[in-house]
Amino acid sequence: MADENLDIAIIGGGVSGVYCAWRLKQEKPNDKIAVFEASNHIGGRLLSVRPPDIPDMVAELGGMRILPAVQPLITDLIAELNQELPKDQQIELYDFPVDEPQNIAYLRGVYLRLADFTANPDKVPYQLNFLDQGQSAGSVIVNAIEQIVPGITNSNLSEEERREMAQQAEFGGVPLYKQGFWNVLLRVITGEAYQYAEDVGGYDSTMCNWNAADAIPWYLSDFGVSPVYKGFSNGFQQVPLTLAQFFQQLGGEVRLESNVSNIVSKAGGFEFQSQGRTIAAKSLILAMPRRALEILAATSPVLQEIQPLIGTVTPRPLFKLFTTYNSPWWRNTGITITVTDKDGKDQAVYVPVQAGRSVTDLPVRQTYYWPQSNGEAATQGHAMLLASYDDGDNTGFWDGLRARRRQPRAPGLDAAPLADPFIGEDDNVQRNELTWHQYKAPRMMTEEVTRQLTLMHSLSYTPKVRNAAYRDWGDDPYGGGWNSWNIGVKSWEVKHRIVQPTDLPLFICGEAYSDAQGWVEGALQTAGYLLAKFGVAPLPH
Template identity: 70%
Template structure:
């Protein structure tokens, strides 16, 4: 007999987990609903920390922005939450800048401004040829996508229409879902164009060989016609923390430091172990990415039955390193116009093909750039092979780490008595090693063409390739019909009360929008509709 019986168990305290818990508790106030989170924090891959000495900035070690125009689920959720919250707890956003024309592209040893891609194409060190000569990296890919699926870049199309077009499309006589994105791109432009799109675009894994039918609409959503991003004034992690607080206030429980193992079916319920105790739940929701599901499957034969579904996506790397300074020295990397006015580098990002890859000039909490005083960089944002560069400058992967070393703490955790947590998130759990800091400082100096940069005051990093996440996001594998799998995996074992949700098996992989999408598909099994705007 189980040591404890509950109605609904939710394994995982990321966005999809606490969102599902809150919605289910609203609909079923009398049921015992518990969130089990293996770490000592709520938020999963949303991880927001305040740098020492800079209270008006928040470093986003995980997800950092949304696209309201094409992401209705997170937009509606924020609207709903703000209707419930007092004025002092409103979740507010700011315009999140990305490509500013005066920013830097340091590629193949050549210094360029981002505007030079179109204004001075002869200086771009890639043999692009017609028609890509004089195009930005994003435009090169979008033009190639239009050749692959004619009409799909029409700005009047909806997200669903683009997705349907790609899923039904064929190229060279073969369905797109059976082909890799890299493979089909190389059929419509040359290797130099691909390398240019990879280097100047700043991202590696998005251009890799994942399911072309999913990659194409995904790419257009993020890098398509005039994307507008929003960042979070108090940090993106505020969203899951708010959901967890509302769930706890309604009588739900969030149990941190609760590692689940050994799932099995038992008399119409699901039984599992938590720290040596057995729990029987009427329903179990696994709000987890693929790697976490793989780890749980090692002790859970019930998950081994659906190993093919779980393996339909691949975890992708993501590495972030933040550094702070006494002043925003990068402004000196700007230039003087003919009329004598100075254009500073102060917002958005610069790109390079050296391992730092992307550097963001981090905004203040209201979205304005730091012009004087203490300032911060997202010094390195890597999502591909370059993440391996930092392995030689950090503790070894998969080694034992002191408790909390890489986990943001909520100092007074949510417990059964529903006490309110202290939401002061700490920076020091992620401190970057000295050798890593020294190397990133050297690369930043090279990238900006400056012989001197001030001493780094503080530095922190997060490599999402570490367990239990396995990566910063997940992508659909070649040959998978994602439009079928995303529905099947929600309740993968017939009528058994086992459910799966999360970003990994969605149309918006790598985004909170995807986590909410699969959570809503799962909640429909409980008779709940998606939130309306």
């Protein structure tokens, strides 16, 4: 006999899990609904932590931005939450710059400014043909995509129209969904142009061999038409934390450090184990990515039956490392430009490196000059870098500088303890930023990122790191920072089938099986499909 009976059990405390919990509790106030989260925090791959030495900055160890122009679900959700939040607790956004012209590109041993790719193409150390020379990295791929699916880059098309075009398209007489993105790109651009786009773009996995019919509209949404990003003044994690708070205020329960195993079908519902107790639930929602589902399936026969559906996506590695300093030393690596004043006189103006990112083909790949909570650049005093933002193969570089993967860790914690942690400036001070120190970076990793930042910025040294924290999302139970559709999968069918994969009241949601993989928008999309099964209408647009 079960120790407890629930109407709805939700496994996973990320955005999709707590969003479903809140909406279901609104519509079913008398149902007993509980969220089970194995870690010690709500948010999943949204993890916002304040460094111990900079109270006006928030490090985003997970997701860090949105694209309001093409992501209506998260935009509408923030507006809805802000209607209910007191003014001093509002979810505030700021402009999140990326490629500033004065920022640095250190590629193949050559120092460039990001403006040089279009303004001074002769300086660019890649053997590009005359069509690609003088084009930005994104433009090279967008132009290639237009050759693969003619007309798809038309700015008048909606996101849905682009997806439908890619799903129906053929290339070389073969349906696009049966081909890999990398494969089709190399049929319309040179290998050198592909390497250029990958190096300058800063990401490895976005152009790897995943389902071309999904990759093409996805790429156009993120990088295609002058994207405008927004960051979060109090951290992106504020969104799921607010959802969980509202859910609890309605009488729902959130249970942290509550691992779940041994799911079995019983009497039209389910039973599972959590914290040494047997829990029965009439309906079960798994708000989890592929790797977490696979771990749970090892003890749960009901999931083993749907392994083919679970395996339609591939987790992609993602790594972030933040470092803090006494001052924003990178401002000294700016440039002096000549401008003409209103009187027609030329004047020399110094333009500092202070916002957005710089890129390199070193393993650090991308470095972001992190803003203050109001979105403004740090100009003096303590400052912070997203020192390395890595994906794909480059995440493996850091494996030799950290604890081995899949090591035992304390219950509820995301990371195993370090044998040789980096000792920061405030390690012996009483602190409230315990989450930052839970993700403390190893000493060797911190020393190596310092070496690469020094080289990348063409300096003889960089100032001492005060504190450092990192998160490798390839670790269990996430398996990756995002998931991509496999070649040959009809995602437009699977994304609906997996929501309720059997006749049982078992449901699955999350970014992994969506049109917006790697984004909160995807998590909310699949949550919306799931809620429709319960008769819950979407939020007003």
